[in-house]
Amino acid sequence: MKSGLNYSEAYKKLEELVEQLEDGNIPLDKLAAKVKLANEMIVVCENKLRQIQAEVEAVTDKVSKKSKSKNGN
């Protein structure tokens, strides 16, 4: 799996694969490989997205807690 890709790179690759699949121009004998690659990109994107979500939540929680303690709430 190409886990070295960042979210944008992985998503761009995924978009290309999805476009090819939607066009129906992929030779059937190459279809399985393409689908496999697309699934790998999905996993990369989902993992990255979860990681980003967790990071954002951690940051906003921290800011919110700081603000509440400053206001004595």
Added chain:
Amino acid sequence: MTDPIKLSTLTQLIQDAIQSRFEGEVFTVSARIMNVKKYESSRRCYLTLEEYEYGTKTTEIRAVFWANAYSEIEKFEKVLKQPFKDGAEITCKVKVRYHKVYGLNLDVLQIDVAHALGTLELERQQTLEKLVRENPESIQLYDGVFRTFNNRLPLPLVISKIALITAPNSDGQRDFLQELKQNKHEYQFAITEFLTTIQGDNAHQLILEQLQLIEQSKEPFDLVAIVRGGGSLGDFKPFDEYELCVYVAKFPVPVFTGIGHDRNQSIVDLMAREQKTPTKVAAMIVEHNFSFENTLIDLRRRVTDAITRQLDRATEKLDQAKRIIRLSSPQDILNRGFAIITHNDQIVVDPKKITEQMQIQTILKNETIHSTVTKKTKNEKRVEL
């Protein structure tokens, strides 16, 4: 030497002469009042009326407000918002009276308050015109509003370091500090007090000195508050003095005034930002900081919303991609009842490549059928699946 006459005879002569000349006549005079001694309980006021030329006294005469005219003093103080005290210029109606014991006196009957108001207003207008004329870079008048270097200085986003000019132990000092200390948001302020007398003849110089100290201070202040207590009758003349007004107009730190009066604004008010009372200046500072906090809260909410939207959109796109990929997978195709035909382990896409007697494999979901082609026909019509 002729035989002496009694002193009382002479004073009687003087009294008769004065009476015959001044009896019943009322004069309107303009003079400076000095040696003012008010006796509120008996409602009398003794003073001297004086006239000066080039700084030298040229005339002085004693005068009295009797009880029936004492209300004129109260009216003067109420309307002009300045105390009836030494140095004030008045125009008044007087009668000449001579008493053999108390001598020559003027009985003051009435003060021309309108004239005094006019004089004050004229002086004020002259100062304003001079300010604009002599300081065009720092003071401009647009549509009746004075725009000065100082009152156009931007305020910092958060006001925390405050220089306070006020009189020690005054109502203004107490009100201002109390309002800041008890603010409901519990904001903290660093207040440095520059205490001085802010009433009286040289008050404007004392205030100016405090401004100089603030300017020279290594402490960078966010704002200067000049406040004086409300309630007591005050002399606002220091706040109309040209020298102080110019200094405030050019001062590099925003100045707020709360000098507590209902009369027309003082000129310093016009050169700075006016809030009327010390409490209002403090409230404005708290409100300014609260407004900034609200901006931050709003920005934080917008950031959170924007991130949530973007993450939701990304998740949705991934879900959509997953659906498309699933539908495209060969296994999914087989699950839905379709078959894949291979020959020599190669998927056959083009039916022209299949000939009779060829060995082919038909791959279904769970099984593969190995067969030999016996016949090939073209579909008469397109197979609808």
